[in-house]
Amino acid sequence: MKYNSWFLVVSAVFAFSGCNPDPTTQFERAAGLFKKKESALPEPLEPFREGKDTSGQPGYGSLDTSVSNRRVPQSFYDEYFADVKEPLRKTIAAAPEFVPAYLLLGRIAALSNDGELAAINYRNAYDYMRLRKFEYREEDIRAQESDLKLHWAEGAFFLADREFSEQNYNRAIVYYDTILADDRLGALKPYALEQKHAVQEFLGLHERLELLRVQNRRRPDDPKVKAEIAALLMELVSGLTRMGKTKAIADQVLLATNFRVNAEANLKEIYAASPEVRLKDIEALLAFVASQENLMRGKFEEALENSKQASELGPNDAKYQFSVTSILTVLARGKNDPEYALDERMDYARKAVELEPESWRYLSAYAGLLRQAGRFREAFEFMLDAKSKTQEQEIRSQIDDYLADLEARISEGADNAQPSPPTASP
Numbered sequence: 001m002k003y004n005s006w007f008l009v010v011s012a013v014f015a016f017s018g019c020n021p022d023p024t025t026q027f028e029r030a031a032g033l034f035k036k037k038e039s040a041l042p043e044p045l046e047p048f049r050e051g052k053d054t055s056g057q058p059g060y061g062s063l064d065t066s067v068s069n070r071r072v073p074q075s076f077y078d079e080y081f082a083d084v085k086e087p088l089r090k091t092i093a094a095a096p097e098f099v100p101a102y103l104l105l106g107r108i109a110a111l112s113n114d115g116e117l118a119a120i121n122y123r124n125a126y127d128y129m130r131l132r133k134f135e136y137r138e139e140d141i142r143a144q145e146s147d148l149k150l151h152w153a154e155g156a157f158f159l160a161d162r163e164f165s166e167q168n169y170n171r172a173i174v175y176y177d178t179i180l181a182d183d184r185l186g187a188l189k190p191y192a193l194e195q196k197h198a199v200q201e202f203l204g205l206h207e208r209l210e211l212l213r214v215q216n217r218r219r220p221d222d223p224k225v226k227a228e229i230a231a232l233l234m235e236l237v238s239g240l241t242r243m244g245k246t247k248a249i250a251d252q253v254l255l256a257t258n259f260r261v262n263a264e265a266n267l268k269e270i271y272a273a274s275p276e277v278r279l280k281d282i283e284a285l286l287a288f289v290a291s292q293e294n295l296m297r298g299k300f301e302e303a304l305e306n307s308k309q310a311s312e313l314g315p316n317d318a319k320y321q322f323s324v325t326s327i328l329t330v331l332a333r334g335k336n337d338p339e340y341a342l343d344e345r346m347d348y349a350r351k352a353v354e355l356e357p358e359s360w361r362y363l364s365a366y367a368g369l370l371r372q373a374g375r376f377r378e379a380f381e382f383m384l385d386a387k388s389k390t391q392e393q394e395i396r397s398q399i400d401d402y403l404a405d406l407e408a409r410i411s412e413g414a415d416n417a418q419p420s421p422p423t424a425s426p
Helices: 002-017 023-039 074-082 082-092 099-111 116-129 138-145 150-165 170-182 189-218 223-242 248-273 279-298 299-314 318-334 342-355 362-371 375-387 393-411
Strands: 044-051 067-069
Touching: 023 082, 023 099, 023 138, 044 099, 044 393, 074 082, 082 099, 099 116, 099 138, 099 150, 116 150, 150 170, 150 189, 150 318, 189 393, 223 248, 223 279, 248 279, 279 299, 279 318, 279 393, 299 318, 318 342, 342 362, 362 375, 375 393
Parallel strands: none
Antiparallel strands: 044 067
């Protein structure tokens, strides 16, 4: 009751003094001031919050998924954005559920390198949207369509990143799921889905890593355990790379290298004691880890050599075969030559498909290479098979678009049909 009385008094004061307490007017004033202030900020020095750039995608803010960290005193931002925050606070005082105001306060806090305050404001925005079952109000639509492109998904991405950094993987997945459930976010869904899959992989990898660390303590001279730990660490690096979290990569690669080197030393000791022994599976895994390390360091030719060595030592492991395709693709992009080693890439991808015919990733990748070679009918069959191997609706939707493109090309009669050794599973 006291709060209501106070609020009425404040509103009366605003009205009497000629101030306009209308939340929309106050917010638009803040948005205009923010645009001017943001454009005058100094250049960023390094990412504050990492993530893949999604600039240009509708419905997401100008911060994309990386917020800049300008290394200047916190007091600078407190003063610099003070005149922007004032109308935002008035907006919230007049309309506590005005989501765009919280989003803009969150963005300001993130730009100010105040992660805690950014999380508080983004969480307020997210919680209000969740309470009303993510139904859009007029102010939400106008903020999204404005130059600032303020959208509740900005808060969801920020909060998901924060949960991920604290290893709260299941909580991060919940945020991505809410984005995927919003039909208005078509342009952001592929990115959210990719992030969700990466987090899910992290969850499984961390559980496996803990088990391997226990084994390593029990069997400190076992090269296989160390090699598996190194491989898992590089899988974590791969996930961090896909998520754009570059800061954590160097330490993970160094740690993986240390485990690999120690595993190689243990393996040499075993070979010296028993010359007749040859542990090809461990050699293959170590070669694969070395290929991934070199790939992350930009040593692509060395990575390719290691990867081919792994594929020869472990001919029955699909990931070794497919890694050759992946590294050759990186080289093709670097050379700006889509046709570079295309036949070789297809051969290794085909081997991966033969070894793991249930993998929609291998099937879709092979289909993509077939399409690149102009073999559209074969590409269509393998892409159709890939669709049958996943229940993820967003992935199936992307595959449908791909199939539609292939159908159009086939109907035009453009097809370089050639016999392909593997066949798509029924």
